[in-house]
Amino acid sequence: IQKKILKSIKNNINNSSFIGGFDLEKFQKEFSKYLKVKYCIGTANGTDALEISLKALELKKDSEVIVPANTWISTAEAVLNNGLKVKFVDVDHTHNICIKDLKKKINNNTKAIMIVHLYGNPANIPEIIKLCKKNNIKIIEDCAQSHGAEFKGRKVSTFGDLGTFSFFPSKNLGCYGDGGCIVTNNKKYFLKCKKIANHGGLKKNSHETLGRNSRLDNLQAGILRIKLRKLDSWINLRNKQAEIYTNSLSKIRSLSFVKKLKNTKSSFHLFVIKTQQRDKLREFLK
Numbered sequence: 001i002q003k004k005i006l007k008s009i010k011n012n013i014n015n016s017s018f019i020g021g022f023d024l025e026k027f028q029k030e031f032s033k034y035l036k037v038k039y040c041i042g043t044a045n046g047t048d049a050l051e052i053s054l055k056a057l058e059l060k061k062d063s064e065v066i067v068p069a070n071t072w073i074s075t076a077e078a079v080l081n082n083g084l085k086v087k088f089v090d091v092d093h094t095h096n097i098c099i100k101d102l103k104k105k106i107n108n109n110t111k112a113i114m115i116v117h118l119y120g121n122p123a124n125i126p127e128i129i130k131l132c133k134k135n136n137i138k139i140i141e142d143c144a145q146s147h148g149a150e151f152k153g154r155k156v157s158t159f160g161d162l163g164t165f166s167f168f169p170s171k172n173l174g175c176y177g178d179g180g181c182i183v184t185n186n187k188k189y190f191l192k193c194k195k196i197a198n199h200g201g202l203k204k205n206s207h208e209t210l211g212r213n214s215r216l217d218n219l220q221a222g223i224l225r226i227k228l229r230k231l232d233s234w235i236n237l238r239n240k241q242a243e244i245y246t247n248s249l250s251k252i253r254s255l256s257f258v259k260k261l262k263n264t265k266s267s268f269h270l271f272v273i274k275t276q277q278r279d280k281l282r283e284f285l286k
Helices: 002-014 022-035 046-056 073-080 099-105 125-135 187-197 218-228 231-249 278-285
Strands: 039-043 064-068 085-089 110-116 138-142 162-166 180-184 255-257 273-275
Touching: 002 218, 022 039, 022 180, 022 218, 039 046, 039 187, 046 073, 046 138, 046 162, 046 180, 046 187, 064 073, 073 085, 073 110, 085 099, 099 125, 110 125, 125 138, 180 187, 231 255
Parallel strands: 064 085, 064 110, 110 138, 138 162
Antiparallel strands: 039 180, 162 180, 255 273
């Protein structure tokens, strides 16, 4: 796809189409269609997507947000940068939120849960949703590693109130720099996020609320449009490769793997192994 990508970059440079533009509009529509979600807003990166999504929920100061203890720092960072309290919950054999521990951690001050589908492996969404409905808790899905992952044939990011993505170059769907997006089926949250990401307004020189400057640029959107067409075939290939690794490495007794839930499809952003001899193995691999 190199030729297509270089052609896209050249076209946008020739047209001076850097901020906003045709490719950004098209990518937001195409990614929404791919996920089967109503709205998509491009952001500067995945961390911004998390912070803006949380801000859009308008939670009271010092509200608690539950975050899995095993995640990338951005998940917890987004909570603290919004003046909210992080409440860590343990992870289970899937390396995602442990339902048993989640039940213990939920209290009257819990206002939101950030589900992280770590390594591209979907978390136990139905059980989390059940608990959230019962306790009137909002859900943000952090899908920074799980582009195209599925639960019962439905793409992750479409179950919660809001879903966020990172398009960092190493992701399954990555651009040639930083990039991210927010997705939602809720029009109110969509407009709120759009305002926050655009200096607090929907139109130029119109600032209704306190916002920031966070946008996915047109050059990156053009690259992502080309890569998006390949994403499903890449994920299928990763699943085949993961099967080969699992079958071959399972002969080594001292290794174990991340477990998957039934009816899930991992995007296998990472293939993770566990061993009691971690330091030894790390030295050997070096």
